[in-house]
Amino acid sequence: MYKRGSPSWRFGHGDMGYLRSALLVRDAAGLPVDAGGDIPPRLAENVPDYQDLLAPGDRRTAGQQWVFWWRRLVGQAAREARQKWTAPPSDDFESVIRHRFAGRKEVFDPPDFASLTDMEPLRSVVRAVLGMPPGRSDSRRRGPDRRIFDFELVRHMAERTAVDFGVPVSDLTGYAHVIEVDGLWWYLAGPGCVLCSAEAASDLSAAADVLHEAFTSGLSPDETRS
Numbered sequence: 001m002y003k004r005g006s007p008s009w010r011f012g013h014g015d016m017g018y019l020r021s022a023l024l025v026r027d028a029a030g031l032p033v034d035a036g037g038d039i040p041p042r043l044a045e046n047v048p049d050y051q052d053l054l055a056p057g058d059r060r061t062a063g064q065q066w067v068f069w070w071r072r073l074v075g076q077a078a079r080e081a082r083q084k085w086t087a088p089p090s091d092d093f094e095s096v097i098r099h100r101f102a103g104r105k106e107v108f109d110p111p112d113f114a115s116l117t118d119m120e121p122l123r124s125v126v127r128a129v130l131g132m133p134p135g136r137s138d139s140r141r142r143g144p145d146r147r148i149f150d151f152e153l154v155r156h157m158a159e160r161t162a163v164d165f166g167v168p169v170s171d172l173t174g175y176a177h178v179i180e181v182d183g184l185w186w187y188l189a190g191p192g193c194v195l196c197s198a199e200a201a202s203d204l205s206a207a208a209d210v211l212h213e214a215f216t217s218g219l220s221p222d223e224t225r226s
Helices: 017-028 056-086 093-100 122-130 151-165 198-202 204-217 221-225
Strands: 010-014 173-179 186-190 193-197
Touching (some): 017 056, 017 122, 056 093, 056 173, 056 193, 186 204
Parallel strands (some): 173 193
16 A cells, blocks of 8 residues: 555555456366466366367367466566556556556457467467357356455555565565465565465465565565665
């Protein structure tokens, strides 16, 4: 949170829709991708069954391609987190938005997904799953969890990190992309940017770890060595 008119830490979180869309493709099409590390568990929702879209051999190929695509999307999510805090001062709302989301269309460009032209059969299954008509999908998303990232915990972790590294609290920025996947899961996507499950963001112990990763990774190398 940023307090206008006074130096403060800054932390934000949100539901990055294109990450959820990629996971929906993986789960609905039954792509063979092992969870772990930077690959989240399954979505914590019912998803439609689209496993008959691909023959077994094509499904294996699409699963390998999906991992490459996922890592491109995660890289974009990390860039957007940095761009959130580095937008140049401007009264032009459109220019701020362009800066904030610059690069997204290069990795996620519905409905045609031309960015995946060189990745068939993945592109065909992405277009099929994400282009399904309203009402055909039986996916159900949970409502937002109001306990996500308790404010007092965020403040405590920001102040603790500032003391631990001997830096002004105003130097601290962090962002978490919260994804509705099963279990306690999080991953450091880039400096100051963490991907995490809604359960991890709601659990005080896990959320403290996520916040620590976000705030400390966002510091410059010189600050972390001090």
